[in-house]
Amino acid sequence: MKKYSFKNDYSEGAHPNLLNALNDTNFIQTEGYSTDIFCLEASKILKNKIGKDDIDIHFVSGGTQANLIMISSALRPYESVISATTGHINIHEAGAIESTGHKINSIDTSAGKLTPELVEEILKFHTDEHMVKPKLVYISNSTEVGTIYKKHDLEALFEICRKYDLYLVMDGARLGSALTSPFNDLSLNDIANLCDMFYIGGTKNGALIGEAIIITNSKLKDDFRYHIKQKGGLIAKGRIFGIQFIELFKENLYFDLANHSNRMALKLAEGIKQLGFSFLYPPESNQIFPIFPKRLIDILLESFDFYIWKVIDEEHYAVRLVTSWATKENKIDEFLSIIQSFA
Amino acid sequence: MKKYSFKNDYSEGAHPNLLNALNDTNFIQTEGYSTDIFCLEASKILKNKIGKDDIDIHFVSGGTQANLIMISSALRPYESVISATTGHINIHEAGAIESTGHKINSIDTSAGKLTPELVEEILKFHTDEHMVKPKLVYISNSTEVGTIYKKHDLEALFEICRKYDLYLVMDGARLGSALTSPFNDLSLNDIANLCDMFYIGGTKNGALIGEAIIITNSKLKDDFRYHIKQKGGLIAKGRIFGIQFIELFKENLYFDLANHSNRMALKLAEGIKQLGFSFLYPPESNQIFPIFPKRLIDILLESFDFYIWKVIDEEHYAVRLVTSWATKENKIDEFLSIIQSFA
Amino acid sequence: MKKYSFKNDYSEGAHPNLLNALNDTNFIQTEGYSTDIFCLEASKILKNKIGKDDIDIHFVSGGTQANLIMISSALRPYESVISATTGHINIHEAGAIESTGHKINSIDTSAGKLTPELVEEILKFHTDEHMVKPKLVYISNSTEVGTIYKKHDLEALFEICRKYDLYLVMDGARLGSALTSPFNDLSLNDIANLCDMFYIGGTKNGALIGEAIIITNSKLKDDFRYHIKQKGGLIAKGRIFGIQFIELFKENLYFDLANHSNRMALKLAEGIKQLGFSFLYPPESNQIFPIFPKRLIDILLESFDFYIWKVIDEEHYAVRLVTSWATKENKIDEFLSIIQSFA
Amino acid sequence: MKKYSFKNDYSEGAHPNLLNALNDTNFIQTEGYSTDIFCLEASKILKNKIGKDDIDIHFVSGGTQANLIMISSALRPYESVISATTGHINIHEAGAIESTGHKINSIDTSAGKLTPELVEEILKFHTDEHMVKPKLVYISNSTEVGTIYKKHDLEALFEICRKYDLYLVMDGARLGSALTSPFNDLSLNDIANLCDMFYIGGTKNGALIGEAIIITNSKLKDDFRYHIKQKGGLIAKGRIFGIQFIELFKENLYFDLANHSNRMALKLAEGIKQLGFSFLYPPESNQIFPIFPKRLIDILLESFDFYIWKVIDEEHYAVRLVTSWATKENKIDEFLSIIQSFA
Numbered sequence A, B, C, D: 001m002k003k004y005s006f007k008n009d010y011s012e013g014a015h016p017n018l019l020n021a022l023n024d025t026n027f028i029q030t031e032g033y034s035t036d037i038f039c040l041e042a043s044k045i046l047k048n049k050i051g052k053d054d055i056d057i058h059f060v061s062g063g064t065q066a067n068l069i070m071i072s073s074a075l076r077p078y079e080s081v082i083s084a085t086t087g088h089i090n091i092h093e094a095g096a097i098e099s100t101g102h103k104i105n106s107i108d109t110s111a112g113k114l115t116p117e118l119v120e121e122i123l124k125f126h127t128d129e130h131m132v133k134p135k136l137v138y139i140s141n142s143t144e145v146g147t148i149y150k151k152h153d154l155e156a157l158f159e160i161c162r163k164y165d166l167y168l169v170m171d172g173a174r175l176g177s178a179l180t181s182p183f184n185d186l187s188l189n190d191i192a193n194l195c196d197m198f199y200i201g202g203t204k205n206g207a208l209i210g211e212a213i214i215i216t217n218s219k220l221k222d223d224f225r226y227h228i229k230q231k232g233g234l235i236a237k238g239r240i241f242g243i244q245f246i247e248l249f250k251e252n253l254y255f256d257l258a259n260h261s262n263r264m265a266l267k268l269a270e271g272i273k274q275l276g277f278s279f280l281y282p283p284e285s286n287q288i289f290p291i292f293p294k295r296l297i298d299i300l301l302e303s304f305d306f307y308i309w310k311v312i313d314e315e316h317y318a319v320r321l322v323t324s325w326a327t328k329e330n331k332i333d334e335f336l337s338i339i340q341s342f343a
Helices: A016-024 A037-050 A063-074 A116-125 A151-164 A175-179 A188-194 A224-230 A239-250 A253-274 A294-303 A329-342 B016-024 B037-050 B063-074 B116-125 B151-164 B175-179 B188-194 B224-230 B239-250 B253-274 B294-300 B329-342 C016-024 C037-050 C063-074 C116-125 C151-164 C175-179 C188-194 C224-230 C239-250 C253-274 C294-303 C329-342 D016-024 D037-050 D063-074 D116-125 D151-164 D175-179 D188-194 D224-230 D239-250 D253-274 D294-303 D329-342
Strands: A056-060 A079-084 A104-107 A133-140 A167-171 A197-201 A211-215 A291-293 A307-313 A316-322 B056-060 B079-084 B104-107 B133-140 B167-171 B197-201 B211-215 B291-293 B307-313 B316-322 C056-060 C079-084 C104-107 C133-140 C167-171 C197-201 C211-215 C291-293 C307-313 C316-322 D056-060 D079-084 D104-107 D133-140 D167-171 D197-201 D211-215 D291-293 D307-313 D316-322
Touching (some): A016 A239, A037 A056, A037 A239, A063 A197, A116 A133, A116 A151, A133 A151, A239 A253, A253 A316, B016 B239, B056 B239, B116 B133, B133 B151, B151 B167, B151 B188, B294 B316, C037 C056, C056 C063, C063 C211, C079 C116, C104 C116, C116 C133, C151 C188, C253 C316, C253 C329, C294 C329, D016 D239, D037 D188, D037 D211, D056 D239, D063 D167, D063 D211, D104 D116, D116 D133, D151 D188, D175 D197, D175 D253, D294 D329
Parallel strands (some): A079 A104, A079 A133, A133 A167, C079 C133, C133 C167, D133 D167, D167 D197
Antiparallel strands (some): A056 A211, B197 B211, B291 B316, B307 B316, C056 C211, D056 D211
16 A cells, blocks of 8 residues: 555554564463463453453454454343444444344444443333343444543443343453543543453554453353354464563553554544534544545545545545554644645 | 473464564555455465465464354355364364354264265265255364375365265365375365365464465355454454465475474484384374373473373373474474483 | 233134144144145145245244244355344344344334335445345235235335345235235235245134245255254144145135235224224234324223334324234224224 | 054144144134243143142244254353264254254263263363363153163263253153153153253144143243244244143143053064064164064065164164054054064
């Protein structure tokens, strides 16, 4: 690709520290399948960062895999998942959840976020054994449209889940970006206290590959490695997850990288806003959705790669711009200056 | 681990060339999900090495994943898989194939290898719609017990599969070791001509992570990426598979590494034989199964790690010794000298 | 139940002719699993009534079973089903379709009926392998809200399905009522020409138990009995389906019964309309949905059983009234006279 | 069929009492889906016959359905079922259990019966999360080869299941025949005390259609109707199960019918034995497996229908002869006299 890409946050490899660590540990012999010393060390570090000790940690190689394993492990066959219509599991996982036998009860949301009211609306509709039984609430943080859950949002979902005996599961593919958003007031510890299960995404925040599943609800811990194995998620050289997560979390790298990503996105958003353009969703993290005239989009596409997200009207589209830990600030400036020239 | 390990062939990281390549390409922006230039290049190189152009190549992160995706993609719901009782899918994948809805028809074999007679025995037993319909023959090369398929073995299976309209699928987790065995007479091209689908294992032969699925039967090619995605096997930074397979196959590294691994195993086997011990299975590749007295095993376990495989009698066990691309020759010598001291 | 029930069309047993036939044939020995002479004879009669010979006919014991077997037999794992949000498979089968691994793409409709535009809307949204691939259009005739597909409706769906290579499958749990509606212009032959698969419901139109699946698309015929068996639908004394369907179709009983059911429902609807009440959906078959004041509903519920379907406003509910082949006309009169007294 | 059939025990319809009861109750309106007064009454009667009140009872339409619903309801995704190799679920249900995602661990048995030793052999082999986790022991009584479990057999299995926290589930497709065998010392109450779940087969002992699932372990009771519905087993006119089981169990009909069936089989077995022939399995219930010369079989097949079961040697086959509640004694005599003429 000659054009600079704002298509996603997995366009580059890994942060150099992670590659160096893979290199440095390369000839140390270890056990297989994530039972090695590096995975153990990474778990210890993560427990410390999360501030909870009675949690289980597992590593898998991708987000769809994490979601399908977490969800299918928690449900009986007739139980279903509540998700925003825009939820990743509902539209961008090729039916992975249904492939494990479970229906997704989807519902339209404002800006990709579920609320207690929406959850209750679905529950009220499901009355007897002729219907599925909703049992798990799936959310993403940040959401598929870049918005984030605030502490009161998550607390409200936690309460409705306790009330109706539902599990609350968070897809954290972009959890780094959510937690370092200037609008965020949640900590990893909050999330661990409010969710039954979640995963911390590595791939989209500086890792080569790897996501860390955190199980806080002890009812969901038993035999979890069987679930991972059965779904093809147990990786022989699981050490590569441990080695990378040690680097990301032994100090503050994970948050530093996410912070850079957000800073780039929000600088871009601020610039776009000042040049007079509006947004499909409020810019809160590393995915932003400005609305541009088609002519401007054509010009921008000469130098940059990004996705057209939605037709607004005959003359305007919303586009998706994604930044990452590796985004170069001068490319942000360049992008803005093209818009400025146009405006 | 302080003790030197012969437990498996995934105890170390990756061959340095692969790590270097990951490093060198790290900041090149690419498309996601294995549609990047590296995966394209790796596919081109593999097609060249295989000597066939009309094949499809896909990358996934592990062997169980490769097996469950290949097999479930090829079968209708009531169709089943024929496998040796010792087959990896039958005992060491936690029911992954059944999890996709398919029965495995297992049958006892000599030294882990299926034969046309065994396949026919299963077919004759399955007569009507009250039973599953066997449709796919699954073999591993090398097998779970280190033996390999010779050309006439594979040709015979190919013919029986054509006769009964069955698919022939090869699990190549250790294909490198099979193809560089001194007893081997198969080429990659032969395998591509005789199998409908197979995978070339990276993880157990020098890669950090990654297996290459090769589809030769055009009936099995359609929409294969949907299958990968639905089962959680489509990886955002799929580039890491491409980058590694380029290194493994652009020249001869894949075979050189496997050759080293075999050479270490067969030196060990030869030494053990000369010291008067016998084997549970004939040593043909990088997994060997000598039968030792318990007292010798106890002594060896003080300096080495390996699995006890099978109780032979009150005084003797068969053990499994696995070498790899990274095995150090002086450790082979050390192991043999302990045996010699004992004998 | 002391109160007369308009809750559904399966409150009574079977039409006496069917019971008599079960009795008369009782001691004739037959083969099992629907390979008996009665099932063969019923198939011959049905082919004749449908006016097509190159179709396959199978019998199963219920509608959910028919739907899940038909749909799962036709799809590859990542393929999905398009259905109205109100579709039976989408809300009233406890996730049976998802249990076979397939996503339902549901979409809101007017009066429960899919249109080519709605089908295209779903297709346009599904662009690549990160999403499921819609492959089958599921409709019910009559629909879950009592409306029916007219010939031009079905022809239009047929065309869109041909255009995009989709299967068209009709749930005919209440096909008798649909085909004998005064608003109907479809024949069994039309349906067989326009659908790839459908079933003719026995249970809700005079049978004790049993539905007849008709496969018209030869691509969907192979090994269908395996699918039935695997899903638990192959019944040892399958003869009871054959015996009943012979009675229903050897002359005109099936249509006479449905006609009675419709006549009762539409007499009720006409009476209700004349008394000044409106309907949630246009009354077209044996399910009608008048909107009544709550006070009237309370009075009616003293003598009759029926479901409250939907809250319209604080003072009004829509109710569902279902008639059947066994509905007594004097109960219709009685119901209407209560309304008249109220008004 | 002009020839008299000993092929199975479902060649005829239902016992006349059941047909009469269906007739007598035909126009009584009831609730649907087995929530009607007849199913409630049948449950009450069954609880009384079983001598336990804290059990749940559900009705489904066939044995494969009963097995797949019972087993899939009890297991988590990676858990497996232990079964005799000859078990119905293992060979004669077209992969129905695997279709729900679960592996069957099959093991060769003597005369179709599992023992604690065989169960332990399987358990010992399954050591970690790379393998499935056996969780449920499936047995049939009578077995697929006509043998029965005696009280001490079942107690021993019960104990091993308690020891290893396994569920014990009995397939009672032919439970009537087992319980009325002259060799039997088990009661329904014993079975309810020793099994976590079982079903009482109606179809093969005088019913048109219908099996009664009995759940004794309260951990397995929750939401069972959801499982039935999701798998297509909830039947609109569920009343037909209730009506039939009332007739079968309100007095002693179920056992009288089974007793007749056994008496016919064992008279046949005794006659065959006296004429000098041996058996593949000991004749204990309504399925017997005599070994005949091929020439005799050819002669018998001129007047009778039955299955050839197994090739013994070039000159001899074992055949399967099945009697039922409807078997005519003069046909037994006729069959024996043909053999006598031959001998």
